[in-house]
Amino acid sequence: MTFLKTTAAIAALSLTSLALGASPASAYKVFISNEKENTISVIDSEKMEVIHTIKTGNRPRGIILSKDGKWVIVCTSDDNRMQVYDAETFQYVKDLPSGPDPELPILHTSGNPLYVSNEDDNLVTVVDIFKGTIITDVPVGVEPEGMGMSPDGKVLVNTSETTNMAHFITTDGYKNFDNVLVDNRPRVAEFKSDGSEVWVSAEIGGTVTIIDPADRKIKGKITFEIQGITKDAIQPVGVRFNQDNSKAYVALGPANRVAVIDAKTYKVEKYILVGQRVWNLGFTPDFKLLFATNGTSNDVTVIDAASDKAIKSIKTGRYPWGVVSGLTPVKAADTSAPK
Amino acid sequence: MTQANPEPTPPEMAGYKPFRPVLSAAAAVKWRLPHYLLAIAALTVAVPAVAQPPPASPAAEPGASEAAADVKSLPILMVRQLRPDRLPPLSLLDLPPKDDGLAGARLAIDDNNTTGRFLKQNFALELIESEDTVELIAEAKKRVEGGIGFIVTDLDAKPTLELADALKGLDAVIFNASAPDENIREEDCRANLKHTAPSRAMLSDALAQYLAWKRWGNWVLVVGPAPQDKAFAEALRRSAQRFGMKIVEERTFNYDPGSRRSDGGFEQIQQQIPTFTQKLPEHDVLVVADEGELFGEYFPYRTWDAKPVVGTAGLYPTSWHPAIELWGGTQFQNRFKRLANRNMRALDYNAWMAVRSIGEAATRKQSVERKPLIDYMLSPEFELAAFKGRKLTYRAWNGQLRQPIVLATGKMHVTVSPQPGFLHQFTELDTMGIDRPETKCRAYQK
Numbered sequence: 001m002t003f004l005k006t007t008a009a010i011a012a013l014s015l016t017s018l019a020l021g022a023s024p025a026s027a028y029k030v031f032i033s034n035e036k037e038n039t040i041s042v043i044d045s046e047k048m049e050v051i052h053t054i055k056t057g058n059r060p061r062g063i064i065l066s067k068d069g070k071w072v073i074v075c076t077s078d079d080n081r082m083q084v085y086d087a088e089t090f091q092y093v094k095d096l097p098s099g100p101d102p103e104l105p106i107l108h109t110s111g112n113p114l115y116v117s118n119e120d121d122n123l124v125t126v127v128d129i130f131k132g133t134i135i136t137d138v139p140v141g142v143e144p145e146g147m148g149m150s151p152d153g154k155v156l157v158n159t160s161e162t163t164n165m166a167h168f169i170t171t172d173g174y175k176n177f178d179n180v181l182v183d184n185r186p187r188v189a190e191f192k193s194d195g196s197e198v199w200v201s202a203e204i205g206g207t208v209t210i211i212d213p214a215d216r217k218i219k220g221k222i223t224f225e226i227q228g229i230t231k232d233a234i235q236p237v238g239v240r241f242n243q244d245n246s247k248a249y250v251a252l253g254p255a256n257r258v259a260v261i262d263a264k265t266y267k268v269e270k271y272i273l274v275g276q277r278v279w280n281l282g283f284t285p286d287f288k289l290l291f292a293t294n295g296t297s298n299d300v301t302v303i304d305a306a307s308d309k310a311i312k313s314i315k316t317g318r319y320p321w322g323v324v325s326g327l328t329p330v331k332a333a334d335t336s337a338p339k
Numbered sequence: 340m341t342q343a344n345p346e347p348t349p350p351e352m353a354g355y356k357p358f359r360p361v362l363s364a365a366a367a368v369k370w371r372l373p374h375y376l377l378a379i380a381a382l383t384v385a386v387p388a389v390a391q392p393p394p395a396s397p398a399a400e401p402g403a404s405e406a407a408a409d410v411k412s413l414p415i416l417m418v419r420q421l422r423p424d425r426l427p428p429l430s431l432l433d434l435p436p437k438d439d440g441l442a443g444a445r446l447a448i449d450d451n452n453t454t455g456r457f458l459k460q461n462f463a464l465e466l467i468e469s470e471d472t473v474e475l476i477a478e479a480k481k482r483v484e485g486g487i488g489f490i491v492t493d494l495d496a497k498p499t500l501e502l503a504d505a506l507k508g509l510d511a512v513i514f515n516a517s518a519p520d521e522n523i524r525e526e527d528c529r530a531n532l533k534h535t536a537p538s539r540a541m542l543s544d545a546l547a548q549y550l551a552w553k554r555w556g557n558w559v560l561v562v563g564p565a566p567q568d569k570a571f572a573e574a575l576r577r578s579a580q581r582f583g584m585k586i587v588e589e590r591t592f593n594y595d596p597g598s599r600r601s602d603g604g605f606e607q608i609q610q611q612i613p614t615f616t617q618k619l620p621e622h623d624v625l626v627v628a629d630e631g632e633l634f635g636e637y638f639p640y641r642t643w644d645a646k647p648v649v650g651t652a653g654l655y656p657t658s659w660h661p662a663i664e665l666w667g668g669t670q671f672q673n674r675f676k677r678l679a680n681r682n683m684r685a686l687d688y689n690a691w692m693a694v695r696s697i698g699e700a701a702t703r704k705q706s707v708e709r710k711p712l713i714d715y716m717l718s719p720e721f722e723l724a725a726f727k728g729r730k731l732t733y734r735a736w737n738g739q740l741r742q743p744i745v746l747a748t749g750k751m752h753v754t755v756s757p758q759p760g761f762l763h764q765f766t767e768l769d770t771m772g773i774d775r776p777e778t779k780c781r782a783y784q785k
Binding site for chain 1: 454458667674699703722723724728730767768
C-alpha cells in the first residue's frame with residue numbers, strides 16, 4: 001500500500017513538474033558502489049529495485065558518470081586504478097590509471113579530464129579519460145579525499161583528511177593557490193551550482209564549513225544536534241544541493257540521519273532517519289529523489305525531495321559507499337538483464 | 340647543556356642517529372641547520388603558491404635564508420627510558436623494535452609537517468634516551484629551560500612523575516605515551532602531565548564490557564607475580580564489579596621465567612598449564628594478568644577446561660593493532676610501514692597521538708608558542724582525529740585522552756569498546772576508566 005501511495009505521490013509530483021515546464025519524470029538508473037562486495041548495484045529509480053549487479057574490481061568507492069552518461073567510472077581502490085563500465089549494457093569497457101588507493105573522482109565541467117584523489121600518496125591525479133593516460137599529479141595534503149569542481153570549470157577543490165584543509169587548485173596550470181583550514185577529517189567538497197559557495201563536510205569535526213570560493217573566506221559553519229545521539233556519532237560526509245540551491249542535504253554517518261538545511265540561512269530544518277552509517281548522497285537528474293548509501297545496513301534510503309521524507313529502503317550489496325544517478329533513462333530491455 | 344636550542348633538529352637526525360647521553364658530551368653538540376633543510380624550508384613557503392613542489396631544486400635556494408626565517412619552528416622532545424633489564428616477551432613476534440614508540444612520534448612529525456608546510460610551521464623531534472632516568476630528567480629540564488615546551492615520554496610511572504615535578508612551574512607539558520598506571524592519573528596526578536596511553540582501568544573496562552556483552556560473566560583470574568601484573572589484576576577486579584561480572588576463583592601463577600629461548604619447552608608447558616588450571620569452578624573465561632607477556636601466551640589451548648583465554652593473552656585490550664583498517668586506518672598503517680619498515684604497535688600509536696595533539700593545537704591556533712597551545716589543549720574546543728572513528732579529547736579532570744579501545748587477538752581486532760548499550764550522560768568513552776565523579780585527581784581543579 002505504501003508503495004502505491006508513493007507511486008501516486010511521485011506521479012503527482014511529475015505532473016507538477018510538467019506544469020512547471022520541467023522534463024517529464026522518467027526512470028533513471030542509479031548506480032551504487034558496494035565497497036565490501038566488489039559490485040555495483042543498478043537501481044531503477046521508478047521501480048525502486050535493483051535491476052542488475054555489476055561485478056567490479058576490488059573495493060569500489062567513488063563513482064561518477066561520464067558527461068554523456070554513457071560510462072560509469074568507479075574507483076576500485078584496492079586495485080589502484082579506476083574502471084569504466086557501459087551505463088547501458090553494464091559491460092566492462094576499460095581501466096583508467098590513477099595513483100595508489102583512488103577514492104573520489106570528479107570530471108572537469110567539459111567532460112574531460114578527470115581528477116581523482118589518491119588516499120595513499122598525498123596526490124590528486126589528472127587523467128585523460130579518453131586516452132586513458134595520466135596528464136599530471138598535483139601534490140596536496142595528507143590523505144586526499146573530497147573533490148569539488150566549480151561550475152565554471154576553473155577551480156578544483158580537494159580536501160585532505162589528515163591535513164584538515166580544503167586545497168584550491170586551478171584547472172588551468174594546476175596551481176594550488178589557496179588552502180583553507182577546516183575541521184577534522186574533511187570528507188566532501190560540494191559547490192552550489194551557481195558557484196557562489198563550496199561546502200566542506202568534516203567527519204570527525206562534526207561540522208560543515210561554508211567557503212566563499214571568490215575570496216576563500218569562511219562564510220559560516222554548520223553544527224548539528226540530534227536528541228538522543230551523542231555529538232561524537234554525528235559525522236557529516238555526503239553533501240548535495242537541490243536544483244535551485246535552496247536546500248542542502250548532509251549525510252551524518254553513524255548518526256543514521258540526513259540533515260536538511262536551508263542553504264541560505266544555514267539553519268538545519270530537519271533530520272531524516274535513514275539506514276546505518278549513511279555516507280554518500282546522490283540525486284536523480286530531475287532532483288526529485290535523493291539516494292543515501294547506508295554502509296552498515298547494506299541498503300540505500302530513497303528520500304523524496306519534495307516532502308523530505310524517506311520513502312523506501314532498497315537492499316544493495318555489502319557496504320554500499322558511493323552513488324550516482326544516470327542521465328539516460330532505463331530502457332525496457334534493461335529490466336530483463338540478469339540480476 | 341648551556342646553549343639554547345633554537346634551530347630545529349632535523350627529524351632524520353633525531354630519528355636515525357639518536358642522541359644518547361653521555362650527557363656531558365651533549366653540551367658540545369652543536370645543532371647545525373643543514374643545507375638541505377634550508378632548501379626544504381624554502382619550499383614550505385613556496386608550496387601555497389606553487390603547484391608542484393619539486394624535490395629540493397636549486398631554484399629554491401636563493402632567498403632560502405629569508406624563507407627559513409618565515410617558517411616558525413616547534414621542537415618536540417621525546418624522552419625514552421631504555422630498559423635493557425626488561426625480559427623479552429615469549430613470542431618472537433612480539434620482541435620490541437629498537438624504535439618502539441619513536442617511530443610513531445616520527446610519523447606524527449611528518450604528518451604535522453605536511454599541514455605545517457601550508458601554515459609555515461615546522462615540527463622537529465629531539466630525542467634523549469638513557470637507562471638512567473635521573474640523567475634523562477636533568478637533560479629534559481635543560482631542554483625545557485632552553486625553550487622546548489612539549490615532551491613525549493616513554494618512561495615508567497615513577498620517573499614520569501619525577502619529570503613532571505622537575506618541570507613544575509615551567510611552560511611545558513608532558514604527554515605520557517607508555518605508563519598505564521592509575522596513580523599518576525589519580526591521586527598522584529600532575530597538572531603538567533597528560534596521558535595518551537590508556538590507563539589500566541580503561542583497558543580492563545573495555546574488556547569487561549565486551550565480556551558483559553557476551554554474557555561471559557564468570558571469570559577465573561590468573562595473576563602473575565610482578566607488581567604490574569597485580570596492578571592489572573586490581574583493575575580487572577574493579578571492572579568485574581563495575582559491570583556485574585564475577586571472579587569465581589583467583590590463582591597466582593608463580594614462575595621463574597628462565598631463558599626465553601630454548602630448543603624445546605612446549606613438552607613441559609603442555610603438562611604444566613593443564614595441571615595449574617585443574618579443579619577450577621565452573622567459569623566462562625580465564626582472564627590472565629601478565630603485562631610482561633612472560634607466561635600468559637602459554638595458556639590458550641592448554642587449559643584443563645576448554646575455555647577462552649582473555650586479558651593480556653588471547654583476547655586483549657589495546658590502543659592500537661597493526662591489522663586495523665577501520666576508519667581510514669589503512670593509509671595510516673601504510674604510511675607508518677613506509678617510514679619504519681615494520682608494523683605499528685600501541686606505543687607507536689600513543690606517541691603519534693601525543694605529537695599529533697601538539698600539531699593539531701598548533702594548526703588550530705596558528706601558533707607555535709607554548710602557552711597558547713598548552714591552554715588550548717586544556718580547553719573543550721580541542722579535539723583530535725586519530726583513526727578511531729570519532730574525535731578524541733582530553734579528560735578535563737586528569738588529562739587522560741579518551742579513546743575507543745580495541746579488543747584483539749594476535750591476528751586482528753575482534754571488537755572495539757565501548758560496547759553497544761553502555762551509555763553515559765556525556766560521552767560513552769567515559770564508560771571506560773575513572774570517570775569524573777570518581778576521580779581522586781585534584782591537580783586539574785582550578
